[in-house]
Amino acid sequence: AEPENIENTVLLIGFGRFGQIVSQPVLARGYTLSIIDSNAEFIRDIGDFGFKVYYGDGVRPEILHAAGAATARAILICVDDKEAALKIAEIVKEEFPLVPVLARAYDRGHAIDLLKAGVDYQVRETYDSALNFGGEVLRTLGEADETALQMVEEFREIDRERFALEQVGGIYAGRSLIKGNAQPADIIAAKTARERERRAAAQDAAQGAAR
Amino acid sequence: AEPENIENTVLLIGFGRFGQIVSQPVLARGYTLSIIDSNAEFIRDIGDFGFKVYYGDGVRPEILHAAGAATARAILICVDDKEAALKIAEIVKEEFPLVPVLARAYDRGHAIDLLKAGVDYQVRETYDSALNFGGEVLRTLGEADETALQMVEEFREIDRERFALEQVGGIYAGRSLIKGNAQPADIIAAKTARERERRAAAQDAAQGAAR
CATH class of the missing domain: 3.40.50.720 (NAD(P)-binding Rossmann-like Domain)
Known part of the structure; x- marks a missing residue:
């Protein structure tokens, strides 16, 4: 039809x-x-x-x-x-x-x-449902409804700013606006491990080229 | 770790x-x-x-x-x-x-x-993003922001009611609360077609059993 x-x-x-x-x-x-x-x-x-x-x-x-x-x-x-x-x-x-x-x-x-x-x-x-879910988590943890709504609104602002940066500079551009859960020690450990892997890979490549 | x-x-x-x-x-x-x-x-x-x-x-x-x-x-x-x-x-x-x-x-x-x-x-x-999208559609069609928000809030209420009915009676229970886009003639035509199919299937089954 x-x-x-x-x-x-x-x-x-x-x-x-x-x-x-x-x-x-x-x-x-x-x-x-x-x-x-x-x-x-x-x-x-x-x-x-x-x-x-x-x-x-x-x-x-x-x-x-x-x-x-x-x-x-x-x-x-x-x-x-x-x-x-x-x-x-x-x-x-x-x-x-x-x-x-x-x-x-x-x-x-x-x-x-x-x-x-x-x-x-x-x-x-999934953005709006996830954000409202975040607000509900705060209420469950004992925060006042007003506080939960305020945290959600503040994040909306931050996310708008991050998105604007990403539109211009790609997905890493707004990174400083993200709140992580890692401790400084975790971040240093992760960087060190990554650096070690990079060096090992470079060494392997050099040895391969020398053969 | x-x-x-x-x-x-x-x-x-x-x-x-x-x-x-x-x-x-x-x-x-x-x-x-x-x-x-x-x-x-x-x-x-x-x-x-x-x-x-x-x-x-x-x-x-x-x-x-x-x-x-x-x-x-x-x-x-x-x-x-x-x-x-x-x-x-x-x-x-x-x-x-x-x-x-x-x-x-x-x-x-x-x-x-x-x-x-x-x-x-x-x-x-996807519920909250979809509903906010619906509100944005109304704004795009020229409705006042206030009207868009009101339609969204009214739907939230209706959907809560529908969900409560579904929890007790299954997914068809809240059907009367859904706004369809079909015209009465469409609905009658669909029902007639379905009834015809059902009768044809029953006849086939009867003929199969008789053989």
Whole structure:
């Protein structure tokens, strides 16, 4: 079946754990969602929950066109495959440059790649749950709710700064903003061990060359 | 190497994308973290970022003991393997029944299983990022920030209710709380197609039995 009445809808690509949650506040506010997913069996099962999902993998321009990408108010890339997400981002930014694109990112490196591909917004898929989990740990340890929320907010700021540094300088760039658990002695021991290995490797190479 | 000074620490099992974020507000507040992970190569690399991580897979009681589980102030299960997380939850609740346990859940079904295993807190790993993404979609569509936040908060309430129903009655129990995108005609068409298939299958079975 081909999608009908697809003008002015929001196009959601990938309807797993992530896309399903994304859809709820959008549908609750009265927007029309055109949904595509590449798992045929899943599309059938999700019908029992009141969803109409079209089959397609989102990396083919003709599928995107058929699903209304050209006239969409926004395109939401919510697939769980890193490479596919990036490919879809590149295609939609090329084919539909005026449509805002929001994307689910796997990790920091993927987030940077998606921004380079031109997406207008990205969120790392486990970031917010992990951070709220960190706040809950503090509450469990006896900290006041206010303190837990403050530590979480402070970290959000630090992480934003770290991410900005990484976007320019790569994944080591924001390293000084990370709080480690290693003691100074651990760090020195690790460096010494690494230095020793490096010297041993260099010596082996030199002996190999001399033979 | 064996962990040292492990009394009164927080034990974190699984130090990937999720565990790393969890660690930050906890370390920033001055708590001591004992961290274990089952990826040896990763443990070495993460040393460059100031972390001391012990090798172990968390499903063996002797590893948990060595990492300080018995005297830990909390145990955080942050592994990305559903089955392993559940097994760790069962082991720690059996061996260290007085230590609070917080766990990363994969999806709704996994969250329910973890609670049945006795964990004190769980969060679905992509839930909060997906919900915030939904709020951002509304902002992109031109809704006021206030409206976006309100829709997100309203959905949180609905989802809490749905989850409570599912805990008692299984994954179909909270179905009426889900907002679908299907039109009434789609739903009737899907039901009719399914009914036709069921009848055809029953007929095939009857014919098979009659032969």
